Amino acid sequence: MGLTHRSLSVALPLALLALGCDSQIVSHSGTDAQPGLDAGGGSDGSQGSDAQVSPDGPLPDGLPPDGSPLDGSLPQEDGGVPPTAFRFVAWGDTKSGTSVLIDLSTQAKAFNPAFTLYAGDLVSSGFPTSSADAWKTAVNGASSNGMFDITFPVRGNHEGSGSTSAWQAYFDLAGVATRVGATSYSELQAELTYSFDYGNAHFVGVDVLGDATAMTSAELAWLDQDLTAAEGRGLTHAFLFWHGPIYPVGGHCCPTAPNIIDVLNGHPIVSATFHGHEHNLAWVNMDTLRYSNLTHGFEQFVIGAAGAGLYACQSGRSDWCQSTNGFGVVDVDGNQFTVSIYEQGNATPIFQDSFTK
Helix, strand or coil, X not given: CCCEEECCCCCCCHHHHHCCCCCCCCCCCCCCCCCCCCCCCCCCCCCCCCCCCCCCCXXXXXXXXXXXXXXXXXXXXXCCECCCEEEEEEECCCCCCHHHXXXXXXXXXXXXXXXXXXXXXCCCCCCCHHHHHHHHHHHCCCCCCCCHHHEEECCCCCXXXXXXXXXXXXXXXXXXHHHHCCEEEEEEECCCEEEEEECCEEEEECCCCCCHHHCCHHHHHHHHHHHHHHHHCCCCEEEEECXXXXXXXXXXXXXXXXXXXXXXXXXXXXXXXXXXXXXXXEEEEECCCCCCCCCCCEEEEEECCCCCCCCCECCCCCCEEECCCEEEEEEEECCEEEEEEEECXXXXXXXXXXXXX
């Protein structure tokens, strides 16, 4: 089954209301972009004419109302049933731009996510302790705001294959899963390729050191088996994240990855993928107009602009794109999820859309 889009100007999901948002929110309808055409950034990374934002004033800061949970989720049902409404943040690509990441962390922290996904290129080269510590300080907003403790990262090409032992020694992602209340944590390689469940969704991080075509045959086989197991647990969504996008949106990279498409075709649980690498912010509705061999659609987001040098969007390669620093806030509510993208220093989302399975 494919995904459908719904304009948020009609009705706001209950999850957003319970998480502290109100109805003064802008929307970007996924139905107004022509397939195969760039509804946002052109070659200069500028915003398209259809992505208008409301002048009705800034959004609230996203803090939960008094008495609501502090972990980005709605209260659990009686008997400890995991929530089907929760929030997470997606971001990536800092390298040496830690001052930008400090600002983004402070901004993203106000949305009170249950956890965050970080799609690689934390540092500029390798993974020396000094660079890792600088990234950790920045992702904590230079204020020990706790975002590091709830972040699931994967490596990018700038970490490189030589960083394996240092990376594995630095992170304890099974511990992060326990801390945020995730379940069914599984690994192909410790701290590198792993998965977990949260609420009604499955999350998979894959160690891809650059373009998506760098995903190994062992990783592809594990991903296939891991998604099959998640489907067997009756989950609604799967959200996948690694560095290079499946479908490139800018001039920085990369070939489309048919081997990944072959795996995803067998798993309608996949709702969206999140990537970095291209140093911009973009959305692509993945359907047969984008890739003819797809058997079910999903959404691809490139949210890889958290301090690394920006790259332009390529005309015709996305449904929306901007070349600016920012992060994504994802609200899951039952069979629906809403993605809001914020740029650095702007309390109003520059993109927002809702998707329903």
